[in-house]
Amino acid sequence: AQRVTQPEKLLSVFKGAPVELKCNYSYSGSPELFWYVQYSRQRLQLLLRHISRESIKGFTADLNKGETSFHLKKPFAQEEDSAMYYCALREANTGNQFYFGTGTSLTVIP
Amino acid sequence: DTGVSQNPRHKITKRGQNVTFRCDPISEHNRLYWYRQTLGQGPEFLTYFQNEAQLEKSRLLSDRFSAERPKGSFSTLEIQRTEQGDSAMYLCASSLGSLADGYTFGSGTRLTVV
Numbered sequence: 001a002q003r004v005t006q007p008e009k010l011l012s013v014f015k016g017a018p019v020e021l022k023c024n025y026s027y028s029g030s031p032e033l034f035w036y037v038q039y040s041r042q043r044l045q046l047l048l049r050h051i052s053r054e055s056i057k058g059f060t061a062d063l064n065k066g067e068t069s070f071h072l073k074k075p076f077a078q079e080e081d082s083a084m085y086y087c088a089l090r091e092a093n094t095g096n097q098f099y100f101g102t103g104t105s106l107t108v109i110p
Numbered sequence: 111d112t113g114v115s116q117n118p119r120h121k122i123t124k125r126g127q128n129v130t131f132r133c134d135p136i137s138e139h140n141r142l143y144w145y146r147q148t149l150g151q152g153p154e155f156l157t158y159f160q161n162e163a164q165l166e167k168s169r170l171l172s173d174r175f176s177a178e179r180p181k182g183s184f185s186t187l188e189i190q191r192t193e194q195g196d197s198a199m200y201l202c203a204s205s206l207g208s209l210a211d212g213y214t215f216g217s218g219t220r221l222t223v224v
Contacts, residue, residue: 043215090209
């Protein structure tokens with residue numbers, strides 16, 4: 001069963017414009033949600049996690065349990081934000097694996 | 111220690127051959143994971159080790175796949191009798207304790223079966 005859905009494979013925005021990468025999940029237990037990012041020719045790395053409620057590189061994501069969403073947002077996109085973004089889910093406290101979405105490729109146009 | 115190291119970076123093999131990949135995790139990390147990523151997909155979980163014990167295996171890990179972590183440090187993933195459908199990026203990751211902080215991933219081994 002698809003647990004994490006990222007509906008947009010490709011997303012292009014102009015520099016300085018707001019950006020939102022969508023993530024919806026389907027999970028009956030208690031999930032923890034994460035965003036991972038992969039810049040060109042670099043390894044996959046953790047961007048942020050919902051439990052820490054932090055802002056990394058200007059990005060934020062709020063877990064909306066009612067809408068089962070964890071959208072990633074940034075008010076002003078920068079060229080260096082161009083990358084592949086993956087939303088991921090694990091079962092809180094006990095899960096040993098992540099369930100990844102199919103990813104969204106973000107291009108920020110100068 | 112500069113992170114999770116995977117070797118080789120690329121592997122091209124003929125169908126039916128056996129291949130083995132190696133992963134060296136961050137030295138103090140006791141947990142090690144293998145994932146597979148095919149084109150256009152996100153990483154999919156294969157298996158998980160805590161120290162030398164293999165504690166979880168995905169149904170994706172068919173009988174042709176075997177993973178070991180003999181001394182609780184590096185790990186190997188072997189694929190026997192490779193098939194074209196095995197072509198993918200094989201990712202290794204490691205973590206220390208709780209996954210609340212996420213994984214540290216390696217750069218992966220890209221396997222092409224011709």
